[in-house]
Amino acid sequence: MDKLSRDFYLADTIEVAVKLLGKILVHRIDQCEISGRIVETEAYLRDDPACHASRGMTARNAAMFGEPGHAYVYATYGNHYCLNVVTQPVGVPEAVLIRAVIPLSGVEIMQAKRNRTRLQDLCSGPAKLTQAMGITLELNGIDLLGDRLFIADDGTDVGPVVSRPRIGIRVATEKLWRFYPVKFAQWVSKR
Numbered sequence: 001m002d003k004l005s006r007d008f009y010l011a012d013t014i015e016v017a018v019k020l021l022g023k024i025l026v027h028r029i030d031q032c033e034i035s036g037r038i039v040e041t042e043a044y045l046r047d048d049p050a051c052h053a054s055r056g057m058t059a060r061n062a063a064m065f066g067e068p069g070h071a072y073v074y075a076t077y078g079n080h081y082c083l084n085v086v087t088q089p090v091g092v093p094e095a096v097l098i099r100a101v102i103p104l105s106g107v108e109i110m111q112a113k114r115n116r117t118r119l120q121d122l123c124s125g126p127a128k129l130t131q132a133m134g135i136t137l138e139l140n141g142i143d144l145l146g147d148r149l150f151i152a153d154d155g156t157d158v159g160p161v162v163s164r165p166r167i168g169i170r171v172a173t174e175k176l177w178r179f180y181p182v183k184f185a186q187w188v189s190k191r
Contacts, residue, residue: 001152003145009068013087013094017043018179020085022158023151025101027133034109034133036101036123037156039184042166043177044084046093053093063141064093071149073130073140080127083135085144085151099126099167099178100188101133109134125189159183 001024009016018041026035046053052061052074063072064086072084072095084095101123103110110122110132123129130136135149144150158181166178167189180188 001154004069004151004153006067006069006145009085009087009144010089011087013045013096014043014177016085016087017041017096017177018161020096020098020151021161021179021181022156023153024104025083025098025129025133025151027135027149028147029134032106032109034106035104036129036133037104037184038098038101038151039158040098040100040178040180040188042097042099042179044095044097046088048172048175057093061093064095065091066141067143069144071139071142071144073135073137075137076127081130081136082126083130083139097126098129100124100180101129102184102187103132106133120187124187 020038020041023038024035025038053064057065060074067090068087070086072086073081076082083098086095088094103119103122111117114122114132116122122132139149142149160182161179162182163176164178165173
């Protein structure tokens, strides 16, 4: 399993969103490894009114303006978090939201953190997966080429991918920038 390179993230944001499908998200925490296969993503581009950075840099979205291959973690609904991967060169704020993963390792930890046992309920949404994997604001801006939080490729082919409208936004809802593999549809976010 090889960690994704900086060049992987420094590409067209929509392409990165599709290419992330099937990759392995890994969080090493408390001497344990928690991982899941990415099965749903959403792209957010700088001129997209649904993008947090469309109106400029703030303290909240500053990580989006940084180097590609870093995490942009933000709080939503008070105490829930969402994980994005930054794409594009420094100063060009674009990112891909990781919406869902299939649990692979550290499943018991995920079940305890989510107080759920059914695997399909653990990480089928962006706030669910961050809760299950222990991803918090502390990881905002972390380099995804490091050893604590990273994404790796094990060569899995996910097959055909569908594009659908993004979820949980009020503007630019016509853009089909949410992606997931057909064969993993049962693992993705529920509306």
